[in-house]
Amino acid sequence: MTWTKKSVYSIIWMIASVSIMGVSSLSAKPKVAAIYTLPVEQQWISRIHKALNASKARGDIEYVFSESVKNTDYERVMREYADKGMDLVVGEVFGLERGARKVAKDYPGTAFLMGSSFGPTGQNFSVFDNWIHEPSYLTGMIAGAMTKTNKMGVVGGYPIPEVNRLVHAFMDGVRAVNPDVKFMVTFIGSWYDPPKAKESAFAQIERGADILYAERFGVSDAAKEKGVLAIGNVINTQPDYPDTVIASAIWNMEATIDRAVSKVASGSFEAEDYGQFSFMKYGGGNLAPYGTFEYRIPAKVKKRVAERSQEIKDGLFRVNVNDAEPKSTM
């Protein structure tokens, strides 16, 4: 190929336009990277992914993500994103609490917002968690009023604080309206084994459970097949199981993400605990619309739930937080 004038000009033009684009993106939106340890389909992660995508769609941020990053590889990916000049790195560090904090210390110019069981650290390491014990309590109130056998089942992955506190809140809600209910609790020792979760749920239905707390994928499927009811968690699963899922406690990450993004944009990001932005008061958690169960839940129950919901938002009622492993009561 010969270097004609035209080709040289076009190359110069290309380089110039690319660099202008680069500069403009640098000056405008905050660059956000997310690092997830599981695929974005996972309930928990899907909520963070959704909030970040919404922010991107509004034009607030530039968003990139890495999914299925192993805990052993997580620090490397954190460093890579920080080195690439990301303004905010979002993720979950339950498997590498100490290591992640060390990385944050090495990159004081980058903001970190991480799902964590511990508190904020240093100048730039903020934490959040799925604090949706309040709507979980409300789903418990509904379940307590709907059970006929007074037996309920809970199938969980592992008894970690994030799971335990929601299960306890659910149980407290049930007992608040129906103290006679007994619980069966099973852990399957895996986050991702729907066939096994389903088998455990079948075993609970055999023993008389007529409402299942569906902490894992697979439980609602068992309930649907056997014609019993289920309670959703983190996402609204009712559209997939219209005659099975009575109510779901939903987690909304929007309040948390939007606050962090605006702080980063204004240069005022600092280490703080974003946990409360998952509370109902900030819209971080809510009870899913009753949908197909609108007319199957007694009006009296709906009224009680609405009242309690208002009390929680007004700060007049506090749902107890219990991180201990839940146990069967029958």
Place this chain on the structure above:
Amino acid sequence: METSIAWLEIFLNASFWVASVRIATPLIFGTLGEVICERAGVLNLGIEGIMTIGAMAGWMAVYQGAGLWSGLFFAAACGGIFGLLHAMLTVPLGLSQHVTGIGITLLATSLTSYVYRLILPEVNSPPRIQAFEPLEIPGLSSIPLIGEALFNQSPLTYFAFISVVVVSYVLYRTPFGLAIQMVGENPAAAEAQGVDVTVIRTVAVVCGSAFMAVGGAFLTMSAFNAFFFNMINGRGWICIALVVFASWRPGKALLGAFLFAAFDAYQMRLQQLVGTEIPYQIFLMMPYVLSILALIVMSRRVGYPQALMIPYRKGER
């Protein structure tokens, strides 16, 4: 008081037996596949990855509009392709079967994630398919306990039982089966009889891998109706142990898979009965601990294929 007999009552409940057979099905396919490979003298540690491929391929084919049985066939074919890769590396090239097998597992699981994301880049929750429904066999299914457990199952479970019979027949009653056994015991003697060791071993590994993939497909097309990463969850490794338990016999493979599944179904039920006193981890451990014990008892007299894991090179002394 009540719990003292309740742990025995579990066995009287038909659904316990139904669950045991259901949980056993993927293990039957996987173990059968591994038996075929190892009988021909090739250890296939690619099983975990090949099951993952099968789980994704079968489900994805159905999701893209294929019928359930053609989806299953597609899963088996994909498993066979990875089996062929394993066979190519370990049989004619004679590479380490351990290393190659682990490599196949890593490649297959990563490739599964990659292909899944390529086809479904933006999904919020994994899409569902219409999975195999349990098929009740009239008459037989009304026998108490056994009837429901054996004759009210997914068509794939019946297919697993039939496969055990067919594989046993082929292995013990046909010249081809004899050839498979021979290349696993004494490839030099087989060669002297005019048997092509490379061809027989390759065919055995491809067929065995296809069975493994069907075992994976059972999880997404019958036990559940969607694909999740990591959902094979170590079932492939269980099959490797079950092969030793079965002393490389298809019939005993069926028994071993059923025993393991029964332990698992039992612990799920026991966990609810006495879960308040004993940590749940003990229950989750139970099937594995009992399998190790069973393995110790059974493997005292094992006769493993003499040429297992030994590459055959023509003319080498």
